[in-house]
Amino acid sequence: KANRKFHPNDTVVDVNGVKIGGGNFQVIAGPCSIETKEQITEVANDVKNSGAGLLRGGAFKPRTSPYSFQGLHGEGLELLLEAKKATGLPVVTEIMDASHLPLFEDVDLIQVGARNMQNFELLKELGKINKPILLKRGLAATIEEWLMSAEYIMAGGNENVILCERGIRTYETAMRNTLDLSAIPMIKKKSHLPVMVDPSHATGIRDMVEPMALAAIAAGADGLMVEVHNDPAKALCDGPQSLTPEQFDTLMKKVNKTREFF
Numbered sequence: 639k640a641n642r643k644f645h646p647n648d649t650v651v652d653v654n655g656v657k658i659g660g661g662n663f664q665v666i667a668g669p670c671s672i673e674t675k676e677q678i679t680e681v682a683n684d685v686k687n688s689g690a691g692l693l694r695g696g697a698f699k700p701r702t703s704p705y706s707f708q709g710l711h712g713e714g715l716e717l718l719l720e721a722k723k724a725t726g727l728p729v730v731t732e733i734m735d736a737s738h739l740p741l742f743e744d745v746d747l748i749q750v751g752a753r754n755m756q757n758f759e760l761l762k763e764l765g766k767i768n769k770p771i772l773l774k775r776g777l778a779a780t781i782e783e784w785l786m787s788a789e790y791i792m793a794g795g796n797e798n799v800i801l802c803e804r805g806i807r808t809y810e811t812a813m814r815n816t817l818d819l820s821a822i823p824m825i826k827k828k829s830h831l832p833v834m835v836d837p838s839h840a841t842g843i844r845d846m847v848e849p850m851a852l853a854a855i856a857a858g859a860d861g862l863m864v865e866v867h868n869d870p871a872k873a874l875c876d877g878p879q880s881l882t883p884e885q886f887d888t889l890m891k892k893v894n895k896t897r898e899f900f
């Protein structure tokens with residue numbers, strides 16, 4: 639179902655009225671984690687004013703250490719939904735366990751994070767619902783494995799899948815991950831699904847977000863996912879890769895210029 643051979647036309651995924659794919663480019667922006675009402679509301683308003691089409695924020699966080707901040711869970715989702723109401727932006731947040739699905743009723747785009755890309759039972763459950771899924775590439779997943787994970791969701795009847803390249807593990811340690819830009823044109827060859835790029839998790843370094851975001855546009859990405867925090871130095875998660883709202887605004891101006899060029 640994900641194969642280009644059987645669907646020559648690009649798929650356009652409609653996220654509560656916001657279209658992604660087939661020439662429709664969107665930017666998802668927001669903090670790594672929802673922390674407080676003030677934080678998510680402020681960032682939501684700022685990224686909306688800069689031109690983001692969707693708001694992100696994690697409530698269930700897949701942290702490497704069990705002692706790191708794990709997210710606000712249900713309370714975080716409530717704050718995210720308040721920000722959705724206040725701004726009108728569709729919201730994106732990560733699911734870690736299918737049993738949490740009832741809490742995601744009003745979430746517009748459900749994210750499957752890199753660490754769950756091959757959680758096949760979770761993928762099967764997401765295949766049964768009628769809501770778009772943002773499927774991030776696994777930490778060490780091949781393109782074929784990534785597309786097979788999309789297939790798991792689509793096989794159940796949910797064909798609203800957006801892929802997101804977020805960097806892969808290589809021998810390089812200067813960056814958090816290595817952004818595989820070549821995955822974008824390769825996915826476009828193999829599949830009709832939209833592909834977004836997350837330069838924040840791909841690099842882990844604030845200064846590298848802009849060049850990689852612009853390169854992703856040149857490579858043919860259908861959109862970007864960018865972490866933005868109102869006070870990155872105090873962020874409970876991923877501060878070093880988070881842009882300030884001002885930096886995000888500058889990035890959006892360059893994104894628009896770059897898109898005109900391509």
Ligand code: PEP
Pocket residue numbers: 670696700732750751752753774804836839
């Ligand atoms: C995220 O987007 O919040 C996240 C944890 O990303 P990834 O799954 O790509 O590491």
Ligand code: MN
Pocket residue numbers: 670671839865875876
């Ligand atoms: Mn993050």
